[in-house]
Amino acid sequence: MLHRLALLTGALAIFLGFCALGVWQVQRLAWKTDLIARVEARLAAAPVPAPGPADWAGLSPADEYRRVSARGRYAEGADTLVKAVTSRGPGFWVITPLTTPDGWTLLINRGFVPEDKRAEADRLLPHGPVSVSGLLRLSQPGGAFLRSNRPEAGRWYSRDTAAIAATLGLGKVAPYFIDADARADARLPIGGLTVVSFRNSHLGYALTWFALAALWALWLGWLWRRGPAPRGD
Known part of the structure; x- marks a missing residue:
């Protein structure tokens, strides 16, 4: 028993x-x-101004995919290409520093270019003041897909804002980047390819x-x- x-x-x-x-x-x-x-709800909301330096310490994963906008000037000749796989095939994200009128800098993921279009001459870089809207994405330190970033070799597998800024000699930048929306024209790079799926x-x-x-x-x-x-x- x-x-x-x-x-x-x-x-x-x-x-x-x-x-x-x-x-x-x-x-x-x-x-x-x-x-x-x-x-x-964040994806459907109107863009709000991108967080400035006073708000950086308070950012958290809850801020991911907020629609934000920023104004400023792109840094010429400072694009960083980060490996990407999208619905359009393999290629690169084009990450470019944007300096705002207030003097602080953030990185913009301007969009996707195919592997055979990685030359700077193949993609558009607007000159003068620009306005950018898109999705706020937090920095992705270290790497991705079991691959570590190799800044010294120019090989990037994740959008690590601090590491990219250090490599470009930018000093302190925002701890996030903006995935830019698609433009009306079809010129490279192609924005608006962020996949939001859970x-x-x-x-x-x-x-x-x-x-x-x-x-x-x-x-x-x-x-x-x-x-x-x-x-x-």
């Missing part, structure tokens, strides 16, 4: 574990649904854990009703 009770206790613990995992996934589902709703499989995970809990409970009930297995001679 004690042996059966110990087995029952262990089986009950497993059942409760399945239920706990299901509840956790329900909580994750609520969090992810709220996150998606907040991001969609995987949300938590409902399926929750149903799986609860189904396992139900199956475990049915098996446990059958085992209990069956009683002890008959002993051999």
Whole structure:
């Protein structure tokens, strides 16, 4: 009897574990649904001025994908090409410093160029004052795709604003960059290719854990009703 009770206790613990995992996934589902709703609201909002130096310390992941705008002048001959894979195939993001009328600098992801169009002559660089609108993206330090940035070789795999600024000798820049919106013309670089997509499989995970809990409970009930297995001679 004690042996059966110990087995029952262990089986009950497993059942409760399945239920706990299901509840956790329900909580994750609520969090992810709220996150998606907040991001969609930011994408639909009108652009607000890009955060200046006084606001940099307070930026957090909650600020990602806000629609922002900035005015200033692009630095000529200071483009940084960052490896990219987009719906248009492999190529590069073109990152260019923009200095605002207030004297501070931020990086603009002006858009995508294919691998065979990486020459500076192949892409547009507006001269004089410009206005840019797009999505605020936080700096991506280190690298991406299991590859580390190699500034000394001019090989960039992530948009690390501090590292790019240091390589260009810009000093302190904003800890974010702007993914620029698409322009009306078709000239390179091509903006507006930011993919905003969040995987949300938590409902399926929750149903799986609860189904396992139900199956475990049915098996446990059958085992209990069956009683002890008959002993051999």
